[in-house]
Amino acid sequence: MSLLFEEIDSQPSPLGEISLRRRRIPALGERDIYEVKLGDEFLMSSMFVEAEEALSTLGLAACQGDDLEVVVGGLGLGYTAVAALKDERVDEMLVVDALDTVINWHKDEKVPLGKILNADSRHRYVHGSFFDLATDPATGFDPNRAGRRFDAILLDIDHSPTEYLNAANASFYTTENLALMAEQLKPNGVFAMWSQNLPEPDFERLLGTVFETVESHVVSFYNPFLSDESTNSVYVCKKGAR
Numbered sequence: 001m002s003l004l005f006e007e008i009d010s011q012p013s014p015l016g017e018i019s020l021r022r023r024r025i026p027a028l029g030e031r032d033i034y035e036v037k038l039g040d041e042f043l044m045s046s047m048f049v050e051a052e053e054a055l056s057t058l059g060l061a062a063c064q065g066d067d068l069e070v071v072v073g074g075l076g077l078g079y080t081a082v083a084a085l086k087d088e089r090v091d092e093m094l095v096v097d098a099l100d101t102v103i104n105w106h107k108d109e110k111v112p113l114g115k116i117l118n119a120d121s122r123h124r125y126v127h128g129s130f131f132d133l134a135t136d137p138a139t140g141f142d143p144n145r146a147g148r149r150f151d152a153i154l155l156d157i158d159h160s161p162t163e164y165l166n167a168a169n170a171s172f173y174t175t176e177n178l179a180l181m182a183e184q185l186k187p188n189g190v191f192a193m194w195s196q197n198l199p200e201p202d203f204e205r206l207l208g209t210v211f212e213t214v215e216s217h218v219v220s221f222y223n224p225f226l227s228d229e230s231t232n233s234v235y236v237c238k239k240g241a242r
Contacts, residue, residue: 002130008110011101013038016099017164020110028224028236034077034111036102043165044234046112047141049079050221051232052156054085057193058217058234059154060090067091068148070139073130074157075102080194085120085153094141096133103127130157137183142161149186156194163196175209182210185239195233203235210218211237 004026010019016039023033034046044052060068066089072081076095084093095117097103103125106114117123126133126143133141134153158164161173161182169216171177179189183189197218207214215236223230 001099009101009105010127013099013101018043018099020105022118029156037067038165042195044076046077046225048221048230049077051219051234052076052079053083054217054219055066055080055154055156055192055234056087056224057192058236059152059190060087060237062083062190063089063239064153066189068132068152069148069186070073070094071096071150071153073134073155075106075125076156077111078117080114080154080156081123081220083118083177084125085117090122093123093124095123096128096130098125098127108197113206130155131132131169131177134172134181134184135177136182138185143188150189151186152190152192153181153185154192160195161193161200161206173203173206175206178207178210182239187239187241189239191235191239193235195235197233198231199235207235212240213238 005023008020008022010017019037021035025033068089069088070084070093072084072093072095075081075095081095081096084090092213105111105118105144109115126141139146140148158169164170178222182191198218204216215238217234219232220229
């Protein structure tokens, strides 16, 4: 094992082999960089987390009131979840992930943010498919409380609304299924979603068939590999008062 690279864990999953790695890039200093790969595809890296954190800050900024009940779809390396818990208005947060391997990395604190999540009693892991739970409002996201409604649902699973982690996810991005998910939001509830691409007008129009307001935010961050700025997007949608 090189001091500059370590594979921490690798496990089979329904989507293929998923692995957690830690590396150092000497040109970037002494910082440990954590990466997740699915097969040969890079899913996420702790190098670039600004947009994942912005998903929480922008989404929750659109929420009204206190004692917020929140769903995070997609655990990843935990940056969206930890950013959400920085909002003192959050009363309870469910983090939904289809891969028990990823949940166990956090429970076992194999990733740096696992310790922060495990120490916060406002948060709970839910092992399940976000997309299945999102389109079944009678059951919903909370295995302990069927039909529960939330103030915010924050989604970071697919690469974009048109580039999917799993081809089966494509069926979620329709008026019918987005509307089923919106049934699980309280009046004035917020749905926010991360994308690796710039805002897509067709998707904005689709969101507008379900939500009262739709705003798209471009999040810029410095990419040392390009020596330039890179961009991701966050869509923030608000349900009507009824």
